[in-house]
Amino acid sequence: MTLLPATYEKDLLLRLRNGDEHAFEELYRSYSKRIFVNVLKLVKDEDQAQEILQDVFIKIWNHRKNIDPDKSFPAYLFSIAKNLVRDFFRKAALDRKLQAMLIANGTELYDHIESALYHKESTAILQSAIETLPLQRRAIFTLCKMEGKSYDEVAAALGITVSTVGNQLVKATRTVKQYFSLSRYCITVILALLIT
Numbered sequence: 462m463t464l465l466p467a468t469y470e471k472d473l474l475l476r477l478r479n480g481d482e483h484a485f486e487e488l489y490r491s492y493s494k495r496i497f498v499n500v501l502k503l504v505k506d507e508d509q510a511q512e513i514l515q516d517v518f519i520k521i522w523n524h525r526k527n528i529d530p531d532k533s534f535p536a537y538l539f540s541i542a543k544n545l546v547r548d549f550f551r552k553a554a555l556d557r558k559l560q561a562m563l564i565a566n567g568t569e570l571y572d573h574i575e576s577a578l579y580h581k582e583s584t585a586i587l588q589s590a591i592e593t594l595p596l597q598r599r600a601i602f603t604l605c606k607m608e609g610k611s612y613d614e615v616a617a618a619l620g621i622t623v624s625t626v627g628n629q630l631v632k633a634t635r636t637v638k639q640y641f642s643l644s645r646y647c648i649t650v651i652l653a654l655l656i657t
Contacts, residue, residue: 474530477521485525489518492535496542503546513545520545532632594633595630601626602633 465473478485496517501510520541521528528537590601597619604615605626612626619626 470534471530472529474534476532477525478528480525485518485522488521489532493518496538499539500542500546504549509549513542513549514547517541587637590637593632593640594636597621598629598633598636601629602637605630606634 470488473484473488477488493514497510497514500513501507504510504513517538521538528534591602594602600619601615604610604618605612610618612623612630615626616623
């Protein structure tokens with residue numbers, strides 16, 4: 462970073478304090494690249510570094526009246542950047558702690574709401590899932606899983622082999638589970654939208 466001549470920088474800072482956007486742009490052009498590079502070394506993510514850089518200069522603009530033109534402007538910029546990076550890491554650490562806490566606690570409130578909703582919707586979801594099955598597979602699933610009949614009983618009732626009952630039941634069960642998973646995912650998304 463090439464430092465601006467002290468008198469020119471001071472002039473830009475005085476103009477910035479009075480709301481001069483051209484002075485702000487000149488200061489941004491002069492110092493933003495070095496700030497970005499330093500922040501990137503710390504956060505290791507270009508998008509985050511760019512966001513922090515923007516926040517640095519937003520703070521400069523919003524607090525322009527408080528800038529002391531007689532003090533080192535680069536030092537002021539780096540101080541703001543350092544604080545924003547610290548905030549970034551603090552927030553990231555808190556987010557990880559929060560995630561770990563939610564996982565550890567099993568998100569009891571969420572589970573309670575989720576369980577109530579699933580219980581209410583489970584019959585309708587199961588019925589819809591069963592209706593998506595081909596006719597023979599639907600009959601096998603209903604007789605075995607819903608009515609508790611044995612493979613032999615179902616094979617005799619439908620005039621098919623026991624191995625066909627087993628194969629079709631495996632496929633039916635997989636389809637129903639996938640249907641449930643998709644439905645639960647949709648409900649989870651809805652819950653997340655409602656809770657947040």
